[in-house]
Amino acid sequence: MPSLCTFRPQSRRHPLAHAALLACALSAAMPAARAQTSTAQAAEASSARHDYDIPAGPLAPALRRAASQAGVVLGFTPAQTEGKTTAGLRGSHTVGQALSALLAGSGLALVRTDSGSYVLQAAPVMAAPAQAGTLHEVTVKAQADRNGRTEGSGSYAQTGASTMATGLGLTLRETPQSISVVTREKMDDYALTSLSEVLEQMPGVHVSSLDSERTTYSARGFGIDSFQYDGVSTTINTAFSAGNSLGNTAIYDRVEVLKGAAGLLTGAGDPGAVINLVRKKPTAVPQKQITVGAGSWSNYRSEVDLSGPLSEDGRIRGRAVAAYQDQHSFLDGHQRSTAVLYGILEADLTPDTLLSVGLDYQDTDPRRSSWSGTRPIYDRYGGRISLPRSFNSGADWSGWQQTSGSAFASLTQRLSDKWKLKTAFNRQYNGYDAKLGSIQSGPYVDGSSTIFANKYVGRTKTDTFDFVADGSFSWLGREHELVLGGQFSRAQWTGETYANVTYPQRTVRDFYGWNGDIPEPLWGARSSAQDETTRQEALYAAVRLAASDNLKILLGSRVSNYRYAAPHSSIDLKKSGNFVPYAGLVYDLGNNLSYYASYTTIFKPQNYRDIGGKLLDPLVGKSYETGVKGEFFDGRLNASAAYFQIKQDNYPEQIADAFAPDGTPAYRGIQGVTAKGVEFEVSGELTRTVQVQGSFTHVKAKRAGSLVSTTAPANQVKLYTSYRADALLPGLKLGGGMRWQSRTYQTIMNYGLEREEEYSQSAYAVFDLMARYEISKQLTAGVKINNLFDKSYRTNIGFYRTTSYGEPRSVSVNMTYRF
Known part of the structure; x- marks a missing residue:
């Protein structure tokens, strides 16, 4: 039989014993499975x-x-x-x-x-021409693959459906909001192994590194703090901005980003965007692969991915993914080991009932983590410090160790030819043990400085239950679509902070020759504790009305209850009956183009108090968007042009010399930030041999006439391509790309000179190259060069008066064997 090249997942490997056992069990079961x-x-x-x-x-x-x-x-x-x-x-x-x-x-x-x-x-040479209806019997083994799966598609475009915006399974063209997708094919081409690497190439998203272990994301002038997993929204307290940014892409089919407010399905959050991480699913056809790779600074990675039927009739299918990476970096002394495990089972309990259960696990263990940037900006007298990009302010014992994972299950029941019901449960976990120490102040005239240290221990747990019924109905001679759903979530963060530190040695005698060698402090008793719980309960509904052959109208709403309790801070915030509306329309201008417009909102409770001691009303984000979307070459190429405007009301502004009854500073809620901009994107197949994803984004966010969010660029251009160069060498694929951003800046305090100064990063571009070669049907080799021209640029400008540099030029190679 020919190799099933349309099914090409990325393989993963994991060194832990239980990972190996699971992988071996699946490997042994698959050869015996027969449908x-x-x-x-x-x-x-x-x-x-x-x-x-x-x-x-x-x-x-x-x-x-x-x-x-x-x-x-x-x-x-x-x-x-x-x-x-x-x-x-x-x-x-x-x-x-x-x-x-x-x-x-x-x-x-x-x-x-x-x-x-x-x-x-x-076909046999002497065979008669095939006649309609004379083909071998074909059996439908499962529901149609309408979930937008990109694995094995060979495309940079998502051709299937997404439920991110409304819960309805709509294509990108049918959705009246901007959705950008990085597919499995693009992740494999450019060897994007972390979520941050994916989002660096994601249209309209800005990535900023706070230090060696923490990365933040923003879009359209606002931070991104909302995540979905397989389309199910999850309330996550990431504990000091750590957690999701270290996510490994070994287990994901694709990453989707919905731009603008997403309150209909998300609930509380900021109006910039929401990220959807879509896990790989079991395949009905057996497939196995192993990938190994190596790169600059002793970066080694191995992966294994096994998938296929586990029962004689194919009704039970499974997948196991495991990966291990030992990654050193360009920062002096910094390294990180990451172990990943993922397993999922699917079972057709009946022809109309699908059960899915699984788990994922990731352990991240860094060494010599930097903290609050990788180096200070000023010396003690206000002068700018000149240091190589490799300078690492972290002590050799500094590390932000994290363990994260989830257990999930879903049951999909087809109720009729037109309706189905799906229930899903997801438990997320993140535990951290962070002993952090770094130089956060510049040197004295004699070249000495001091180290600052704290310890943080804790965990977050999130339980989410989601149910949704969706289908179609006939009314006034036309077919319409409806979704009804509900969600219940509880997220708890418990932690301890150790700031009463005793230093056996605090002085760093040679700042410029710092190598991290200093005794670990005595942490003493805890100085404070965290215990925060967030609960959300919501019901939502959305309908897509076919007003005519060309016009579709979408209406929806969400009603939710929200409660945030922090006993250590004497906060118990409750908001009931929060109403989130949704409205949109899509008008087909022809076979390839559609005009669309939408309006939606999102809210985010806040714990600031006014002069009378009353908590301020929640932040409310309102998102307006209109534009044109195109779908060409039978959906193999998507294009869009959007104009958007986002408003955030009840923005907290501190009242000078005023205090609430509890002694905390008093605030008032004002009409807040307004962000306006445009975004253009194209993704998919330009020709039979060329794949492309390109975008231009312009956005400016202002409050009271002044620019805000200046640490994110006003303009971004991203362009990545691949070319199947079979004419040059059969099986060869070549690619290249670039990301450019405009100037960013922040006003920070220079204590040495006792004045505020503007610290900026000028506009810059980073170029990448890649190549993949199919040596045989089973073996593929790849190489990539990041930052081809070794551009020096900063990804953090002023966080705690520190800065961090982007990665210099690096080279990596990998090989994948399918068997």
């Missing part, structure tokens, strides 16, 4: 009719589209369909009729393998 479909099931599947609307064009995307609509497990190699076209298909057909019509004249035939999947092979 045996009964005659009755085959007859039922082959006689089922589906409506198709597939235009004439290249054969490969037509087959993928038909397989998705019919729920057929279908595998083929790019070489089999290269250069082949189809006359297209319209109307209602059985599965056999549809696939036979698409394959007519192609010289290919569909056959079923022992595992129950279907693959293409060359």
Whole structure:
């Protein structure tokens, strides 16, 4: 049988014993699995009719589209369909009729393998031309893959559905808000192994490193603090901004970012954007891979990924992913080891019931972590310090050790041909043990300085239960869509801070020759404790009305209760009946273009008090967006142009020399920040051999006429491409990209000169290159060069009067073996 190149997950490896056992168990089970479909099931599947609307064009995307609509497990190699076209298909057909019509004249035939999947092979030379309805019986083993899966697509475009905005499964063109996606193909091409690396290439997102272990994200003038997992919103307290930014991409199919307010599904949060991390799913076809890699500064990585059916009839499927990375960095003495484990099982309990359970685990253990930047900006007398990029302010015992993971389960029940019900439970965990010490002040005239240290220990736990019913209904002669859902979440952060530190030695005698060698302090008794609990309860609904053939109107609302309690701070904040509206429309201008507009909101409670002691009303973010979206080449290329405006009201402003009854500074809520801008994006297939993702974003956020959020650039350009260079060398793929951003700045205090100064980073561009070569059907080699021209730039400008530099030029290679 030909290699099923349309299924190409990234492989992962993990050194822990339980990871190996799980991987071996799955590996042993898969060869024995065989999909045996009964005659009755085959007859039922082959006689089922589906409506198709597939235009004439290249054969490969037509087959993928038909397989998705019919729920057929279908595998083929790019070489089999290269250069082949189809006359297209319209109307209602059985599965056999549809696939036979698409394959007519192609010289290919569909056959079923022992595992129950279907693959293409060359049709027998003497065989008569295929006739509609005469193909082998085809069995639908599971629901159609309408969840937007990008693994194995070979594309930088998401062609499937996303539920991020409204809970309805809509394509990017059908969604009246901007959604950007980095697909599995792009992650593999550019070897993007961390969430921060992915978001650096994500259109419209700005990435800023606070220090060696903490990274923050922002979009459209506001920070991003909202996350979804497989489309389920999760309330997460990331404890001092650590946690999600260290996430490893080994377990994800794609990363989606919804721009603007997302209160309909998210609840409390900021109006900039929400990030959706979509996990890999089990495959109906067995697949196994191993990847090893090495890079600059002794960066080593190994991965294993196993997936396939676990039962004779294919109704139970599993996947295990494991990875281990030992990563040194360009910072003096800094290194980090990361271990990842992921396992998931899917079971078709009945033809209409799908159960999914799984877990993921990540352990991150850094050494010589920097803290609050990687070096101070000023010396003790106000002069700017000149240091190499490799300077690391952290002590050799400084480290922000973290363990994170989740356990999740979902049950999807198809209620009828038009309706289904899905319930999901997710438990997130993050534990941290941070012994941190760094030089945070510049040197004296004699070259000496001092170290500052604190210790933080704690954990966060989040439980989320989500249920949603969605389907379609007929009204006034048209078909419309409706989603009804609810969510309950509880997030708790407990921790201890040790700031009563005794230093055996605090003085750093040679600031410029600092190598981190200094005794670890005595931490003493804890100085404070954290105990914060956030609860949310919500019901939401959204409807997509087909007002005409070309006009779709979306309406929705969310009603939620919110409670935040922090006993150590005497805070017990309750907000009930919070109403979040949603409105949007999409008007088709033709076969390829649509005009859209939307309005939505989001809220975020705050614990500031006014003069009378009353807590300020929640921050309210209002998002307006309008633009044009395009879908070309049968959805293989997406394009969009958007204008947006975001307002954040009840912004807290401190009242000079005024205090609340509890002695804390008094604030008043004012009409806050307004961000306006435009964004252009294109992603997907320009030609049969060229993939591209490019964007331009312009945004300015102001309050009372003054710019805010100046640490994020007003303008960003990102462009990444890949070219399948088979004409030069069969199996060769070449690619390159760049990201450019405009000037950023911040006003910070220069205590040496007793004045405020502007600290800035001028506009800069970073260029990357990549290449991948398929040595054989089983073996692929890759290489990438980051920061090709070794551009020196800062990713943190002024956080606690410190700065951090971006990574210099680096080279990495990897090899993937499929078996």
